[in-house]
Amino acid sequence: MSSGYLLLPFVYKNYNQPNFNLYVELLGKTNPTNGNSYLDIAPAVQVILNSKTRIDLGYRFHATGTMEERYLKNMYLARVEFNFFNVLK
Numbered sequence: 001m002s003s004g005y006l007l008l009p010f011v012y013k014n015y016n017q018p019n020f021n022l023y024v025e026l027l028g029k030t031n032p033t034n035g036n037s038y039l040d041i042a043p044a045v046q047v048i049l050n051s052k053t054r055i056d057l058g059y060r061f062h063a064t065g066t067m068e069e070r071y072l073k074n075m076y077l078a079r080v081e082f083n084f085f086n087v088l089k
Contacts, residue, residue: 001026004046021046027060031067038065044077054081 004023023044030037044058062073 015051018050019048021048025060028065029067036065036067036069038067038070039063040073042077052083052085054083055079056081 002023002025004021006019006021008020009017023046025042025044026039027042028037028039040060041063042058042060044056046057047055049055056077056079058077060075060077
């Protein structure tokens with residue numbers, strides 16, 4: 001589950017405007033074998049350029065749970081995503 005908040009721009013004039021967002025994700029998992037589970041919280045800042053390029057910087061940390069055999073409990077996030085619209089017609 002995720003939720004975000006648009007910081008800038010206050011008013012959109014066109015889709016080429018960059019925008020700046022704050023968002024948080026709740027990420028969880030349950031192991032069906034033993035019933036252990038966890039819940040992580042991942043707040044991040046996000047910049048979207050020309051409505052096609054998304055850049056995220058954040059941190060994911062363990063909030064609660066009983067799953068101790070995890071590989072990573074806390075981690076940094078850096079993501080760049082490019083979206084290609086109307087490629088296939």
